[in-house]
Amino acid sequence: MGGEVLLPDRVAKIVQEEYNKLKPSSKPVLRSNGVKEWTVLASTLLLDSNTGNLKMISLSTGVKALPDKELSRSGGKMIHDCHAEILALRGFNTVLLKDIDNMNQNLRQSDLLEISDANGKYHLRAKWKLILYISRLPCGDASMRTLSNSSPTSSSLKSIDDSDEFQYIDPNIPTILRGRLNFSRNGVVRTKPGRLDSLTTLSKSCSDKLCLRQVTSILNCMTWSLLDTPVFIDYLLIPQLNYDNKNDLLLSFQNRLKCSKVNYRPMKYLTTTVKFSEDKNFITEEPSSMSSIKLFLTQGETIEEALLNGVKNGSYTKGNKPLRKNCESIVSRYAQWHIYKRINPNYSATSYLEFKRSQTARLELIKYTNEILSSEGWLPTQPDDFAV
Numbered sequence: 001m002g003g004e005v006l007l008p009d010r011v012a013k014i015v016q017e018e019y020n021k022l023k024p025s026s027k028p029v030l031r032s033n034g035v036k037e038w039t040v041l042a043s044t045l046l047l048d049s050n051t052g053n054l055k056m057i058s059l060s061t062g063v064k065a066l067p068d069k070e071l072s073r074s075g076g077k078m079i080h081d082c083h084a085e086i087l088a089l090r091g092f093n094t095v096l097l098k099d100i101d102n103m104n105q106n107l108r109q110s111d112l113l114e115i116s117d118a119n120g121k122y123h124l125r126a127k128w129k130l131i132l133y134i135s136r137l138p139c140g141d142a143s144m145r146t147l148s149n150s151s152p153t154s155s156s157l158k159s160i161d162d163s164d165e166f167q168y169i170d171p172n173i174p175t176i177l178r179g180r181l182n183f184s185r186n187g188v189v190r191t192k193p194g195r196l197d198s199l200t201t202l203s204k205s206c207s208d209k210l211c212l213r214q215v216t217s218i219l220n221c222m223t224w225s226l227l228d229t230p231v232f233i234d235y236l237l238i239p240q241l242n243y244d245n246k247n248d249l250l251l252s253f254q255n256r257l258k259c260s261k262v263n264y265r266p267m268k269y270l271t272t273t274v275k276f277s278e279d280k281n282f283i284t285e286e287p288s289s290m291s292s293i294k295l296f297l298t299q300g301e302t303i304e305e306a307l308l309n310g311v312k313n314g315s316y317t318k319g320n321k322p323l324r325k326n327c328e329s330i331v332s333r334y335a336q337w338h339i340y341k342r343i344n345p346n347y348s349a350t351s352y353l354e355f356k357r358s359q360t361a362r363l364e365l366i367k368y369t370n371e372i373l374s375s376e377g378w379l380p381t382q383p384d385d386f387a388v
């Protein structure tokens with residue numbers, strides 16, 4: 001079939017086209033001082049394995065994470081981790097919840113899901129394969145080698161010795177490193193990269209989170225309880241991957257989790273020459289503070305939000321002030337829990353964390369996986385509980 005566009009190119013073009021349609025407020029800008037901003041773009045798409053058709057589920061941008069301290073007033077409303085790929089996966093879960101809610105209320109059929117005869121739970125229709133598009137390598141372990149080869153600041157950082165305590169959040173846990181410190185060390189958990197003078201985030205890098213997702217599935221505690229079949233990433237598509245990048249992905253993902261204790265689901269790595277237009281091109285460009293999420297619901301409806309500091313743009317309040325009403329994103333825990341309780345009213349008196357802790361099989365998988373990723377211990381983020 002001459003002239004047929006290859007799947008990776010097709011996906012990258014659709015993702016770029018949908019990005020172009022986002023509102024200007026959702027995108028990086030050219031600052032008044034002439035500095036150009038860049039961001040990371042991500043998307044989840046479903047590939048119909050019978051027809052080859054693609055269905056976009058979520059599109060997101062973002063490179064920021066909140067300091068752990070901010071979470072004390074979150075009550076489920078703030079999004080800790082606004083890196084694009086994590087937002088895209090959150091978006092996927094919100095679409096599943098909305099779809100199930102719709103099926104429940106209108107007894108309508110869904111193109112995404114069907115009901116399992118055996119237990120009345122749901123599963124993704126067998127024809128769908130999940131694609132995660134990310135415009136660059138995920139932060140953390142999988143991208144360290146590329147960074148250390150390309151960054152002019154890396155030579156000084158490389159000289160950090162494993163005994164230098166400042167590279168650790170907790171010196172007793174030498175298998176979790178802060179951001180990009182000690183560049184050349186591979187196979188360790190890293191927190192989200194950030195400036196050294198910024199408040200510490202305990203959010204783990206996207207490499208670590210994607211590793212975990214290929215064991216537990218991309219379902220969150222709510223969709224986990226509604227679906228009887230886990231959903232894994234089948235294809236990870238990143239533009240301009242070379243041989244070394246693909247090897248780094250292999251080392252960082254399946255090689256780190258080579259262990260009989262957990263069952264890691266390998267992804268297929270795809271690449272394309274079609275580059276994202278707002279990727280970082282020059283050292284003078286600055287990361288955008290803005291993140292965004294757009295959901296493509298199965299009824300053709302879309303929801304788009306620009307996010308700043310983990311809440312909807314325009315809703316952020318500084319310091320110890322309470323958060324504004326309706327500041328929460330559609331992909332926040334708070335909003336998802338709201339939909340979940342409409343689907344499953346049995347939990348109306350339960351707090352979000354009580355519910356999450358009741359999903360013991362899922363929590364065990366997370367615990368085992370974290371033990372493999374960081375053998376010397378784990379540093380959880382602050383609990384973010386609430387009751388709606």
Ligand SMILES: [Zn+2]
Nearest residue numbers: 083138139206
């Ligand atoms: Zn990241």
